[in-house]
Amino acid sequence: MKKYDFIIAGGGMAGLSLAYYLTSSALRDRSILILERDLKNRNDRTWCFWEKETGPFEPILFQKWDTALFYGPGYTGRLGMGGYRYKMLRGIDFYAFVEEHLAKFPNVERRQATINRIKDTPQGGFVIADDEPYLADYVFDSTFQLSLDQPERHNLLQHFKGWFVETERACFDPAIPTIMDFRAEQHGDCRFVYVLPFDTNRALVEFTLFNDRLLTEAEYEYALRHYLSQHVDTGAYQITDVETGVIPMSDVPTTELPSEHIIRIGTSGGYTKPSTGYTFNRSQRYLRELVDNLASREKPARDVSWFKRRFALYDSIFLNVLENHRYPADALFTRIYARNPGRVFRFLDEDTTLFEEIRLFATMPIGPFLKGLVDVLRRKIISR
Ligand SMILES: Cc1cc2nc3c(=O)[nH]c(=O)nc-3n(C[C@H](O)[C@H](O)[C@H](O)COP(=O)(O)OP(=O)(O)OC[C@H]3O[C@@H](n4cnc5c(N)ncnc54)[C@H](O)[C@@H]3O)c2cc1C
Known part of the structure; x- marks a missing residue:
């Protein structure tokens, strides 16, 4: 049996990003096998993220914006982005771009197969896919299913349905997306609409919830129809495509390095930010670090300093406040975004200093967060 240097299990966002970074590094000549069950020839998702720099996928961005709108109780307006740009990348463009890049590397093999084990x-790391065995020094696994069922942890879901609409009237401003619009009925939950405009008549309008209960298709659709009729002067409109998704918002501990030859990446590796569900740019950052470590020290894992781990505590407290409805979610997000222009994006990227974090916490309702902190610590003690 041929032994590869690296097997990438799952050629989705994290797997293909990893292949891209490996082939852009000193490891570019290593033998790589990518195992993926799908053809990846559909626009199965849209990624948005904020960034100051020019990233590797800049040439294929579908849109980028210098500012964003926010609608919440007591604040409606543009958000200070602190120099970040909000960027949108379509799945299909990403898959095609990476495929074209990888085609230049004869040492990279791709197989369409379902991984069984x-x-x-x-x-080394051993994989069975469509009953064929494969072996590698390292297997990077983005197919592992997280089990989000630990009762002492917080297990919310970010779930959404989006319509790509084409409207009769020119009703969107292509220069400005709406990052959160809380004019949606809250029903004691966290519910908002997200609008990514492509031109004056075309946009992705997405109804999103942070809670622990998925809705029926009819409920998502009712909310979308209601939002468009109440807040956008569309005239008649056509739905040209649909996007749905469920992203874990959980602080269940994840293991990036479960054993010597296996490394979990992407959502499987815990790359999703628990308090927001944003995964794309975090994965890019983590995977670049991983490849740098591999190239310089043959060490497959990332280094996470103990001090950096404070962000995981902040995420747990935030999830606790949301899950226990300790403060209305629409008012909470309004405080965070409206009172921390620019800073909030750095905070969510885990790039703030402790001093900046204290300034951000000072804009939060103290009682609910203290109760959240106490409950998180209590749960940690119980689960020991
Ligand atoms: C609709 C949608 C929109 C999103 N939007 C955003 C966003 O705007 N911003 C953001 O930061 N994050 C977003 N996310 C979250 C996150 O960025 C994506 O889910 C991202 O694709 C996760 O990357 P991944 O590599 O972990 O998983 P995936 O991209 O899902 O890749 C895993 C791959 O493994 C393959 N696979 C799984 N099991 C097997 C098997 N047994 N055998 C073979 N192959 C297998 C799958 O086919 C898939 O291609 C979104 C998620 C969804 C679903």
Whole structure:
């Protein structure tokens, strides 16, 4: 059996990003096998993220914006972005771009196959896909399913349905997306609409919830129809495509390095930011770090300093406040975004200093967050 240097299990966002960074590094000549069950020839998702720099996928961005709108109780207006730009990348453009890049590397093989098993062995990481065995020094696994059922943890879901609409009237401002519009009925939950405009007549309008209960299709659709009729002067409109998704918002501990030859990446590796569900840019950052470590020290994991781990505590407290409805979610997000222009994006990227974090916390309702902190610590003690 041929032994590869690296097997990438799952050629989605994280797997293909990793292949891109490996082939852009000193490891570009290593043998790589990508195992993916799908063809990846559909626009199965849209990624948005904020960034100051010019990233590797800049040439294929579908849109980028210098500012964003926010609608919440007591604040409606543009958000200070602190120099960040909000960027949108379509899945299909990303898959095609990486495929074209990888085609230049004869040492990179791609197989369409369903992975049945991934196992560590003394010889290396071992994978069975469509009943064929494969072996590698390292297996990077983005197919592992997280189990989000630990009762002492917080297990919210970010779930959404979006319509790509084409409207009769020119009703969107293509220069400005709406990052959160809380004029949606809250029903004691966290519910908002997200609008990504492509031109005056075309946009992706997405109804999103942070809670622990998925809705029926009819409920998402009712909310979308209601939002468009109440807040956008569309005239007649056509739905040209639909996007749905469920992203874990959980502080269940994840393991990036479960054994010597297996490394979990992407959502499987815990790359999703628990308090926001944003995963794309965090994955880019983590994967670049991983490849740098591999190239310089043959060490497959990332280093996370103990001080950096404070952000995981902040995420847990925030989830606790949301999950226990300790403060209305629309008012909470309004405080965060409206009172922390620019800073909030750095905070969510985990790039703030402790001093900046204290300034951000000072804009939050103190009682609910203190109760959240106490409850998080209590749960940590119980789960020991
Ligand atoms: C609709 C949608 C929109 C999103 N929008 C955003 C956003 O705007 N911003 C953001 O930061 N994050 C967003 N996310 C969250 C996150 O960025 C994506 O889910 C991202 O694709 C996660 O990357 P991944 O590599 O972990 O998983 P995936 O991209 O899902 O890749 C995993 C791959 O593994 C393959 N696979 C799984 N099991 C097997 C198997 N047994 N055998 C073979 N192959 C297998 C799958 O086919 C898939 O291609 C969104 C998620 C969804 C679903």
